[in-house]
Structures are given as structure tokens and as C-alpha cells.
Amino acid sequence: MSETFICLLLIIFMIIEEPITMATGYRILRANYTENFEIFCTEPDFFLSVTSTYSSEHKDRKWDFTCGSSSQISVSSKRSRCYWHGFSGIYDQPFKLECLKNGFMQGIGSIYSNHHKDRMWDYYCCFKDEYSVKNCYTTDQLNKYSEPLKYNIPDGYVLRGFNSSHHNIYEDRIYWFEFCKLITATSE
Numbered sequence: 557m558s559e560t561f562i563c564l565l566l567i568i569f570m571i572i573e574e575p576i577t578m579a580t581g582y583r584i585l586r587a588n589y590t591e592n593f594e595i596f597c598t599e600p601d602f603f604l605s606v607t608s609t610y611s612s613e614h615k616d617r618k619w620d621f622t623c624g625s626s627s628q629i630s631v632s633s634k635r636s637r638c639y640w641h642g643f644s645g646i647y648d649q650p651f652k653l654e655c656l657k658n659g660f661m662q663g664i665g666s667i668y669s670n671h672h673k674d675r676m677w678d679y680y681c682c683f684k685d686e687y688s689v690k691n692c693y694t695t696d697q698l699n700k701y702s703e704p705l706k707y708n709i710p711d712g713y714v715l716r717g718f719n720s721s722h723h724n725i726y727e728d729r730i731y732w733f734e735f736c737k738l739i740t741a742t743s744e
């Protein structure tokens with residue numbers, strides 16, 4: 557094979573294998589069906605995308621969160637103050653989870669109940685004195701029952717919360733996510 561041909565093949569693969577985000581480096585935080593999990597994205601990284609797929613066999617979703625750096629958020633050297641909110645909500649019921657004030661989610665925890673075929677959620681909110689959130693918005697409903705979910709978070713935005721509703725026949729949930737632009741005193 558000629559070098560040009562190999563180059564062409566590589567380019568075609570690069571086009572097909574379109575990266576999930578345009579970030580330079582990212583890692584995938586993965587949670588499999590029925591697993592309990594606790595995932596973190598730590599500064600200078602932020603959540604970049606979320607995808608999820610339902611399995612009717614497991615009556616659960618697996619999740620992939622990508623975590624990487626943002627070209628829009630200037631990261632300061634000061635440590636964030638972060639805390640786990642604690643599990644809240646009731647199996648099979650609607651819920652809404654949200655970091656308050658200028659908090660944003662840098663971690664998510666979840667436990668799966670075999671009995672309820674549903675999950676409870678915990679979330680890790682972070683704050684930095686010199687950061688505030690603005691332009692918050694809630695997405696449209698991101699999935700249908702038993703169907704995949706995929707969302708790319710706009711660069712410069714952070715996860716502030718998510719809400720959800722459960723269906724007993726599908727044994728699944730639909731989700732909405734809330735994002736905000738993270739700004740520092742120097743970004744404006």
C-alpha cells in the first residue's frame with residue numbers, strides 16, 4: 557500500500573471516529589448496568605458529555621460521562637469547596653437534584669436496587685469563591701423510556717442539576733439536565 561493510501565485511510569477513520577467533544581484530552585467515566593458507582597471529574601476538568609443506554613435484560617441504564625478540560629474556563633489555583641449532598645428521593649418516584657447558589661456538580665453517585673429496578677442518586681457540589689454561574693438552562697427531555705440518551709455539554713458550561721420521572725412498566729427513567737455557564741471575575 558502506498559503511503560498516500562494509508563494516509564487517506566487514517567483520515568477517513570478520523571472522520572468516522574468523530575470525537576465526542578473537541579477537547580484535547582478527556583477520559584470516560586463508565587458505570588455499567590446495575591452497578592453502584594461514584595464518579596468524579598476534578599479540576600481542571602469538567603463534565604463534557606453524557607450518554608446512557610438502557611438494557612431491558614438488566615432493567616437499568618449504563619452511563620458514560622466524559623470528563624476533560626474546557627478551553628473557556630480559566631482555572632484558578634484556589635481549591636474548590638466540595639461536598640456530597642447525600643442520597644435523597646424515593647425509588648420509582650420523580651426527583652429533582654440541583655446544586656444551590658453558585659454550586660456545580662463535579663461528581664455523581666448512584667446505587668441500584670434490585671427490588672425496585674431503579675436507582676437513587678447522590679451528587680457532589682463544588683463551589684469556588686471567585687466563580688459564579690449564569691445563563692442556566694434546562695435541556696429538553698433527553699431520552700424516551702428504554703431509548704438511548706446523549707448530550708454534549710457546551711464548552712464553558714457546567715452541570716448544575718438533573719431531574720427525572722420514572723415509569724413502572726418500562727422500569728426506566730426519562731431525564732432533563734440543567735447546565736450553567738461558569739464565569740470568573742476575570743472572564744468578563
Ligand SMILES: *[C@@H]1O[C@H](CO)[C@@H](O)[C@H](O)[C@H]1NC(C)=O
Pocket residue numbers: 588589
Ligand atoms: C457490563 O455488564 C455486562 C452485564 O452484566 C457484562 O456482560 C459486561 O462485561 C460488563 N462490562 C464491563 C465493562 O464491565
Ligand SMILES: *[C@@H]1O[C@H](CO)[C@@H](O)[C@H](O)[C@H]1NC(C)=O
Pocket residue numbers: 650651694719720721732
Ligand atoms: C424536569 O424539569 C423540566 C424543566 O423545568 C420540566 O419541564 C419537567 O417537567 C421536569 N420533569 C419532572 C419529571 O419533574
